[in-house]
Amino acid sequence: MxxxxxxxxxxxxxxxxxxxxxxxxxxxxxxxxxxxxxxxxxxxxxxxxxxxxxxxxxxxxxxxxxxxxxxxxxxxxxxxxxxxADLKAFYDIAQQDLILFQLCQKYHGLRMVGMPNLFESLVWSVIGQQINLNFAYSLKQRLVHTFGKSFTFQGETFYALPTPETLAGLQIEDFQPYQFSRGKAQYIINISKAFVEGILSQQKLALLSYDEIKKQLVAIKGIGNWTANYSMMKSLKSYDAFPVEDVGLHNAVKTQYGLAGKPSIAELHQMSANWSGWRGYATFYFWHSLLG
DNA sequence: TACCAGGATGTTG
DNA sequence: CAACATCATGGT
The missing domain is CATH 3.30.310.20 (DNA-3-methyladenine glycosylase AlkA, N-terminal domain)
Incomplete structure (x- = not known):
């Protein structure tokens, strides 16, 4: 134990x-x-x-x-x-934004649920690009059940994330029975190969600055600004990484601030100035607000 | 039916 | 460089 x-x-x-x-x-x-x-x-x-x-x-x-x-x-x-993480520090700066501060009180003690494995967050965010979350979870389930190893315990079967080696060996056509678009399939193969070939290494990236990490990530076809920031906040403890293009964030901000429409990217950059240093953490709290 | 989903890329004007 | 098409399907 x-x-x-x-x-x-x-x-x-x-x-x-x-x-x-x-x-x-x-x-x-x-x-x-x-x-x-x-x-x-x-x-x-x-x-x-x-x-x-x-x-x-x-x-x-x-x-x-x-x-x-x-x-x-x-x-x-x-x-x-x-x-x-020093949540008190986050709650301190959150006082600059009443709406965020209220979320911090409502969800007091909520910590960023991360993905310690960078490969996982990159694959998951590519799957989630552009499509609704339910469909994204279906795609992920098919990928994991098909290519991940499993272990059965007390009648329940549990699955592990497929390895970069496994996914790097696939062709675009191998994904199509599971309803992946050709683009998503290619992006996942690109990322998997980058890990296998050592072009991407979580250990090495962890030593670099935000700008250097992001530059290396977006150099891979399929990783854009949203995916890079999402993965940095979930896997590399970049608490200020800000996936500003995120539709879930847009919806949560609209609801929490009582806006008539979804905020623009420019408006979000302005608002998030109050969350400086913790913009990823703030994003996570807004996501959580979508759950009620 | 048309439009939007936890976007990114390639092409066009 | 901004605008647009494309992806592949589920939900509303």
């Missing part, structure tokens, strides 16, 4: 709400408030579950429970649920 203390500003309730936002989510499962996930660590599947009891309590269900595996699971969870 792995005990992971949680910071003062932490809400398991809001975390579960976000993790439960779509029933087609296939890279984690929630059963009776317990979170299950499979990771592929050193070419080996690791299934673990997480519950809350005065801190997070993780349990590994696969055979290998070595110290190394335990520490990797611990690190993954700390990263996934963003346990180290």
């Amino acid at each position: 792995i005990y992971i203390p949680t910071p003062e500003e932490f809400s398991y309730k809001e975390l579960l709400k976000f993790l439960s936002r779509n029933e087609k989510e296939c890279l984690h499962s929630i059963i009776d408030d317990v979170i299950f996930k499979v990771l592929e660590i050193d070419n080996e599947l690791v299934l673990f579950s997480i519950s809350f009891n005065n801190g997070l309590v993780a349990t590994i269900h696969t055979d290998n429970q070595s110290q190394v595996i335990q520490e990797k699971v611990r690190t993954y969870i700390e990263d996934w649920f963003d346990l180290t």
Whole structure:
């Protein structure tokens, strides 16, 4: 068993709400408030579950429970649920924007639910480009169920993210039975190859500045401004990365501010000046507001 | 029916 | 460089 203390500003309730936002989510499962996930660590599947009891309590269900595996699971969870961010600092600057501040009070203790694996956030954001979220989750489910490894435990089957090696070996036509557009298929292949060939490395990117990371990301066909910023906030702890083109953000801002229409990109840049340093985090709170 | 979805790219004027 | 077409399908 792995005990992971949680910071003062932490809400398991809001975390579960976000993790439960779509029933087609296939890279984690929630059963009776317990979170299950499979990771592929050193070419080996690791299934673990997480519950809350005065801190997070993780349990590994696969055979290998070595110290190394335990520490990797611990690190993954700390990263996934963003346990180290200074939320007080975010709440401080949020006072400059009444609407955002109200969201911070309503969702107090909500931490950015990230994607510790950069490859995952890039693939997921390409899938989500331009189409509605439900359809995006369907595409992701087909991709993961077809090309991801799985592990069955107590009658439930859990899936791991397909590896870059697996997806890099596919052709555009391999995606078409699953209703991917040729563009999406090519973009996913491009990204997968970049990881396999070492052109993209999460470890290396993590050492660079925002501008340098973004430059490397958008150099790949299929990664534009939205995808780069989305992945940087979800996978690289760029709390100020701002996916300003995001339709979900537009809808949430319209609702929360009571606007007549959706805000323009220019208006969003102006508004977000008040969120400076935490524009990604603010975006995440606005997304969360779409869940009620 | 037309238009919009967690956009990005290639082409055209 | 801005405007437009294209993608592939589900939802409204």
